[in-house]
Amino acid sequence: MSAVVIVYVPCEVVRVHVRVGFGDTVSPMEDLVLRAVHAGLNEVGALEQRLGLGRRIIDDLIYDLWRHGHLTVDHRAATVAVSDQVAACVVADDMGRLGGAEAVQQPCDLMIDKLTRRVLPARGRQRPPHPRLCVPADDRRVGLEDLPQHSVLHALNEALRRTEPEEPDRTRTRIQGRSRLVQSYRIPPPGLRETMGRRWIEMKVHPHWDEEGQRLTVTVVDDLVPAELREAASERLTQLFAASPRSAVYAELRQGAQGALLEPPSAETALARLAARVERAPDIPAGRRHAWHEEMADDARQLDGLLRDRVEREMRVTTVPASDHHAVVDRLIATAHTQLVIVGPWIRYRALTGHLDALSAAVRRGVRIVLVWGADADSAYDEAMDEQTRNALEDLARQAPAGALERVVIPRTTSRTHAKLVVCDHHTALVTSRNVLSAAGDRPEVGVLLEAAAPSGPIVVSDLLGWVRSVVPSYPQSREVQVRASKDAGQESAATGPPGPADGDPARRTQASRTEPTEAQAPPALSIQPPGEHRDAEASVRVWTQGWLEHVERSRAFLEDRALPSIRLVTDDAHRSLLRHALGKATHRLVIASDGLSAEVVDQGMLGALRACLERGVHITLCYAALEHSTGTRRERYEEARTALALLRGEHPESLRILESTNHAKVLLWDDNAVVGSFNYLSFEGRYGRHRLSSELSVRLTGRAAADTVAAALGAPTPQPALGAAPPRHTSVVGSGSAYAGAQDLLSAYTPGAPPTPARLRDVLTASGDPWAVLNALGEEAPPELVRPVAAGCLSDHATATGSTASDTERWQRWLIADCWRDARYVEAAVLRHALPAPQHRPRVPLTLLAAARHTPFLTDALTELALDNPDEDERNTALAAAATAILLRGDLEALDVVNLLGAELREVWAELAEQTTTYWERAYQPIPLAQVRRALGGSERERTLDAAWQTLQRLLHHAKALTFENTTSTRTHRHLFDNVEGEFAQLTGIAGERTADGLRAWRETAEAVHDPVRLVESTGAKVSPQHPPMHGAHLKRYLNRLDPVIAQTQAVLALYGEEEGTQAALPPGAEPFGRWLASRWEALGEATAHMTGPERSLTRTFLDDIEELARWGSR
Structure with a gap:
């Protein structure tokens, strides 16, 4: 058989009567009726007549709308009117705010x-x-x-x-x-x-x-x-x-049954599983990312459920020693408002009388008191209670107010329980080892007072009351135990919850409670969208992965920062299972407290488990009550176990501590877990499968502070975890899940060349609640076309919003400057650079002004300012490139002054450029006419352009000639124009073949097709087919669509011939030597520019591009 078995669980089917509403807003018919009533149709008859609906439908609509509060009815005047809310919605034309009124009753x-x-x-x-x-x-x-x-x-x-x-x-x-x-x-x-x-x-x-x-x-x-x-x-x-x-x-x-025991999932294991999946997420190939995302989402939802369950089970915990039990129980009784439950194996008059006054006062206040008793099987109330106890309980029941039935609930037969429990209303419980209504001595005891950390009351108390209901032997009496508080009673009792004894002794309260008001009560929300499945979705995958990493870190921080312990019930033989678990899993401490000792429990198996704990460095403390007056078998088993433990202590005197006293506490504690309650771990075997044993109840506290306080109450030392153990990790997490969801939303909506609209950007940034977090989630690796508007929106609209920091503002200002610089949008870069308060950030302000002034009259001023502002080497070289272009192409004399100013500090090829520029100016005293340089460069290019133009004309002629017609006149006309030697397009075909500009120019001057192609077609048709009407209608339109491009292309060809330069003016003296030098050193200038490391490199390249044509001209 497989390791996994399918069992079948019974479910009780219950029929419920349900009222079902339709839609989130009013239906169209309800909308129509409300608007009609608001407009003045306030009588049923008028509505029926005007809307054309039956009387039954109108009556049903009015009833539903009235029941929902949308209409008011004046029975005396037999009219209806809309409520104020409806009137406001009608005026604002916003009926979507109104909930639908239609509802039906149905069973489910x-x-x-x-x-x-x-x-x-x-x-x-x-x-x-x-x-x-x-x-x-x-x-x-x-x-x-x-x-x-x-x-x-x-x-x-x-x-x-x-x-x-x-x-x-x-x-x-x-x-x-x-x-x-x-x-x-x-x-x-x-x-x-x-x-x-x-x-x-x-x-x-x-x-x-x-x-x-x-x-x-x-x-x-x-x-x-x-x-x-x-x-x-x-x-x-x-x-x-x-x-x-x-x-x-x-x-x-x-x-x-086979294999090792599987642990039920815990928040820690669920978090580790999710973290392992997230770690593999970046390597998931396209096509499998959505499936992997859904698997991680399933793990995250499981983790969320476990974390929420942990929060629901958190309570303030106070240890209660024996000396405080009486006072604590009296406080619980005195502060009860609706219900008080006391569970104990026995009720003795001597212990009961100490609480009778408080119990009587509670009964007179109307508090329901439930007393659950009986540890032995088949004990009746009259036999188990002595006469004094019975009389006291009956007197207590008679003190209930008149008409209050069953205010004191006492089962008439034994409940077969060894548990010790007091529950006050639905917010506070005392789970203890002390027999509340029978113990009279001061033996060492340990109890825990559990108080609700939230006003709504914890699920733990409801679980305790549910357990109480399950052990009450009488079904009618068990239903008297209120498992859950009514709304009003719950609020009242929670508001006046009893103070614990630790109010006067902070040492016994869990230290974590000092920080509880600041704890987050809800785990981090999951709002991560799956990434794109295409292969080039690196940015989307990065945001997706970062979003999941952020969710894991937030969940880990949430789990590690829980200040209050989590509480779970432990019943019956689960105690023995937890003991085996603690013996196998304890890492640094183990404490076991029990009333008594027996060799039936402390057998060779348990001794071996204790020895294994000690050998792996666990500090063990055993507390048990010495057996002083017992004889017979019980005494023998006690001595046998005591001797075995003494021998074990001799083997490990430093790690095993045995406290033998009058102890009555029942505690199992390992590492950060403590179980406090009624189970005797060292003297009670607890094999519930063999016998019908008395029920046992404890609570398991999970939390370091709670475990420490319980250990201190027992007098056990508190060893720290081994040095190799990892300390709690608190990762500082910036941003939120909604930020990564917003970033993924923007990436999903982005396509190259079509970024999201401004409205979409605004909606996403607003919905995230932290626009800066969305921007940081996108990061600098996302497409610049997408990051650019988001960064601009954050800087302009959210500069002072929550989440913005000076470092983020400066970071994205720098990014925008670099982005504009890369795209040669130098004016925008200069504006942004002036707003950045970082004088030494590159590009510096003077350099951005120089870039923005390119091709403007202000270039010289910007050059001068940069040259006088102590430029570094790269800035000097950039300034030289700008000054050289200004001299060579514009004849700027002030730029020559800048070259002379910088010349002494220039090196290598830059010094040569300065020298050659100065030499040229001293010979020519005028700029180089770039138009003439371009005409000189354009010879071969013009030939290629003309060849392409002639080929286009020939192709258009062939395309027009290939046209066919079903009409005889149209066919004859077409053949005459293209095949006859007198036809204008036949002549044009010959000219295109010879490629003569003069012939083409003469054709355009004489051809009728150029001036009026319609008339040409009509006259040709009349000539070749005089007895028939000329080409017209659709045939003519289709024909002209072929001829018009031909005629237009002839003009385009002649236009190219019109650009002939004719007689060219001579270039200035010195231009050709400078061009030849520039061509010879152009590669060196490119290499020197490539060696620049900052933004100066791209700007220098831009200025050099302005004189690139000179270099090409010089290399002819």
């Missing part, structure tokens, strides 16, 4: 998973296919009224979604329509509920057989079960199977 079937207490839409099998794999969970009595309202609403909405109509084709696409949403639901009273039967759902589990403990452990591994429920479900299944070892499902799972 839900089912309750009896294992995890989930609420689901009714589905699954009516009969399990394999009856031997059915989970025996029928003993759990649970109704919808016991479950959170939000869970029921979620299940109802999911049931509605599944009934939405779908396309009948293979795709099963949902048909779009008005959305349906549950507005409210009603559960029938118990006597009127219909029996809807049962369904069975599949659940994947992994069974493990512990050979040493001879115990079957089951772990839920089904992905359909929320991660935060799997641990509780695993514990429950393990307990169910231990209680029924002869069942068929136990035999099946025992047969399939």
